[in-house]
Amino acid sequence: MSVTAAKGFTAAGIAAGIKENGNPDLALVVNNGPRRAAAGVFTSNRVKAAPVLWSEQVLKSGQVSAVVLNSGGANACTGPKGFQDAHATAEKVAEVLGRGAVEVAVCSTGLIGLLLPMDKLLPGVETAAAQLSEHGGEKAAIAIKTTDTVHKTSVVTKDGWTVGGMAKGAGMLAPGLATMLVVLTTDAGLENDVLDEALRAATRTTFDRVDSDGCMSTNDTVLLLASGASGVTPDHAEFAEAVRQVCDDLGQQLIRDAEGASKDIKIEVINAATEDDAVEVGRSIARNNLLKCALHGEDPNWGRVLSAIGTTRAAFEPDRLNVAINGVWVCKNGGVGEDRDKVDMRYREVHIVADLAAGSETATIWTNDLTADYVHENSAYSS
Amino acid sequence: MSVTAAKGFTAAGIAAGIKENGNPDLALVVNNGPRRAAAGVFTSNRVKAAPVLWSEQVLKSGQVSAVVLNSGGANACTGPKGFQDAHATAEKVAEVLGRGAVEVAVCSTGLIGLLLPMDKLLPGVETAAAQLSEHGGEKAAIAIKTTDTVHKTSVVTKDGWTVGGMAKGAGMLAPGLATMLVVLTTDAGLENDVLDEALRAATRTTFDRVDSDGCMSTNDTVLLLASGASGVTPDHAEFAEAVRQVCDDLGQQLIRDAEGASKDIKIEVINAATEDDAVEVGRSIARNNLLKCALHGEDPNWGRVLSAIGTTRAAFEPDRLNVAINGVWVCKNGGVGEDRDKVDMRYREVHIVADLAAGSETATIWTNDLTADYVHENSAYSS
Incomplete structure (x- = not known):
């Protein structure tokens, strides 16, 4: 309609x-x-x-x-x-x-x-x-x-x-x-x-x-x-x-329907000091090419999530950060958390929760993975 | 030594x-x-x-x-x-x-x-x-x-x-x-x-x-x-x-030696109002995945250069921007310049000059193209 x-x-x-x-x-x-x-x-x-x-x-x-x-x-x-x-x-x-x-x-x-x-x-x-x-x-x-x-x-x-x-x-x-x-x-x-x-x-x-x-x-x-x-x-x-x-x-x-994507990635930033902080962190994670490649390869690489968070100006302490991927808290207090082998990465949707432990604000950013198909679609012809 | x-x-x-x-x-x-x-x-x-x-x-x-x-x-x-x-x-x-x-x-x-x-x-x-x-x-x-x-x-x-x-x-x-x-x-x-x-x-x-x-x-x-x-x-x-x-x-x-790259891209920002402006514009161009894919495909897509410049806070007027790729001024005054078919993209090094026409400062940023090999190297195994 x-x-x-x-x-x-x-x-x-x-x-x-x-x-x-x-x-x-x-x-x-x-x-x-x-x-x-x-x-x-x-x-x-x-x-x-x-x-x-x-x-x-x-x-x-x-x-x-x-x-x-x-x-x-x-x-x-x-x-x-x-x-x-x-x-x-x-x-x-x-x-x-x-x-x-x-x-x-x-x-x-x-x-x-x-x-x-x-x-x-x-x-x-x-x-x-x-x-x-x-x-x-x-x-x-x-x-x-x-x-x-x-x-x-x-x-x-x-x-x-x-x-x-x-x-x-x-x-x-x-x-x-x-x-x-x-x-x-x-x-x-x-x-x-x-x-x-x-x-x-x-x-x-x-x-x-x-x-x-x-x-x-x-x-x-x-x-x-x-x-x-x-x-x-x-x-x-x-x-x-x-x-x-x-x-x-x-x-x-x-x-x-994003070009060449194989994963839809929901990035939920929680416990931020401000909504702006939550958005900044979410975008930084969403734009990390290394993480987007890792998720394409179904690798729950939480180190790249922390590395992305670390480039922002948001309020947080590195040793209080927690990260869950598809429900498994693979990073706790800035270090190794639950066994990453427990993370089921088979489905198209990937859900990342980044807990800044710095407040009570939240924001959700959506992105896609980075794939060879994306490269092909954007390099093989002018667009 | x-x-x-x-x-x-x-x-x-x-x-x-x-x-x-x-x-x-x-x-x-x-x-x-x-x-x-x-x-x-x-x-x-x-x-x-x-x-x-x-x-x-x-x-x-x-x-x-x-x-x-x-x-x-x-x-x-x-x-x-x-x-x-x-x-x-x-x-x-x-x-x-x-x-x-x-x-x-x-x-x-x-x-x-x-x-x-x-x-x-x-x-x-x-x-x-x-x-x-x-x-x-x-x-x-x-x-x-x-x-x-x-x-x-x-x-x-x-x-x-x-x-x-x-x-x-x-x-x-x-x-x-x-x-x-x-x-x-x-x-x-x-x-x-x-x-x-x-x-x-x-x-x-x-x-x-x-x-x-x-x-x-x-x-x-x-x-x-x-x-x-x-x-x-x-x-x-x-x-x-x-x-x-x-x-x-x-x-x-x-x-x-960058992972999976097929092009080394030199981005020279000239006539910027400040060196900070020049660096911000250079980085924005260097990080534009769509441009990096286009250059991988040997497509001198200057529109993506302008689009990247447009996301910055640098001093410039859109209708005064000029862009050269490998010596050919493919964009003049924010619009179509010389024939893009004149651009020789066969070599590994690509040289982009972005003229902001806003001052006399300059900065050079180096980056690589985005390739299926990059995706493969960063998705096929943990790194």
Whole structure:
């Protein structure tokens, strides 16, 4: 159901010819109102793609009527011409929908440093507009795939209102947002400030804590559009929780589809002095290539966990650290704990608990292992 | 010639049986004076191995008569017993040499979380002491190898005085020192404060800028011992430059022997506002797994360089960035530059220049590519 699960939205996904292999590569999501409230979160990379620069302006305009997304080209590091292309794409969407271009957000994903084939993209917008449908959410989700092996959608329905969404991303997942495009829709009747608060709170503990390979994209975008078509104005906390659930579900789907990964690794940092400490330690563990290789080899190498913790500024004493891998406390008080041979590493999910023994705060970071397949996917062709 | 190139030093390297395969695993380097001045730099990892904790104390005592090094076990995360073992090793060396244990530095390398086989190590110290020789530098360098494919030594000789050294390390190279053990010796007649200043200045721009995989060891140690046996007191600046040359040479040897690497990548950041900015940007590029995979695939993917720069706090404007790969300016003013097909990627060395156009400071970071062999070496067995 994806982005069309909530009332008031139509969507489409088509093959415009941007991808040379003829796969779907253009998606359109339209908010038919009555409201057109919106919130957005964008990459914290300082090198931002043209569509990100454009969409940041759109969000400031106060309402979003449509989102046009393309795969097959990131339109990043493309200079003034790239920005003109993002603008022209929004103008085309505005023209066919009879709205203003300043209400049209643009998202792109694919190779950096190449201009988009506008001679294919602009006619594609017309084709997509002609196919807009209340059942188009699935096709839209398919059209934004790049190296994704599956399309990702999620829906939470509450009393009379719904939050749904789609995501693309497979690897290059990192904080300050994974390399991903996410569009969430809701028919709840809420204003921009409530949407913004809910979206920021949700991404902070979901997408921002999915850290597959530490690389941060130039194009990451998460948008939340609200049509108000349900006629219901939900409790703000209940709404925020629904948005968090959808983001969490989509984030999990991203991790499970990470490029070349054979393990999904949940790193739970407990008893930290502050939440920031817990996140810093979690990220340090998540980014340790040696540990990621060891876990790929099903080796519960807790020494590499301690070594990663030791590079952080978090509050801890080395001789009070404890580490559990898949439920076995292999490291106690900074030294050898239970027998590491007791750790069952056969399953795809690996659960690491790092106990800093320095407080009561906690955070969970998700990552993947490092595999020869990851190297192959990212070295054998440009991406 | 290694650590015995300078006058006043003897060394030995033997197989004590710490390694199960019977390879050499114990080295002893002795300063026979007349002076026993010394300086040391240790890992900045907060989880420090027992021998590091011991040797830090030794350096504070003011003089170092000997260094005992073992491969085959890191003696890290081994608790109070591990520290006792490091102490007992120093006591044994002191006993056979007739010196004080507080003058004996200890270095270990190998798997974390295992106690050393002291029943083999202590008799090994006696065997090594019996083989001490002015020609023993080479054997000592061989005995500290772990996954190193070659042993690493370097010597600079000036007017009547010499600086020489040995290093071990292959992968796990990172700032705050690579995972490596380095012993440098000189027969120059200099005091601790001069040695310390020269060593810190040298490591800051050599070993600290060798960043193979971003992982920082618990055991890294660089020691500089001065015997004064040449009878020469060199100019301090000339001495510092000789130490820098030996460190630079050994650092290059470490990069060229990094686990599973097929490319040695020199990242030169130019026109930075500050040296700190240049180093931060260089490290960010060096640690980008996606770029490291692309370079392995001989793909001059400058978009990933820009994406890595964008994650830093350095001063720059995205539309003023320039990037050259192997002499071709593939990115100009943040966008497409010269034809990337002009970049010749066939050779082992890859040279990236990142021009921040924000000042006049510069820094060079060395790293390696990310390969399936790296994954294999670090996943197929514990290390």
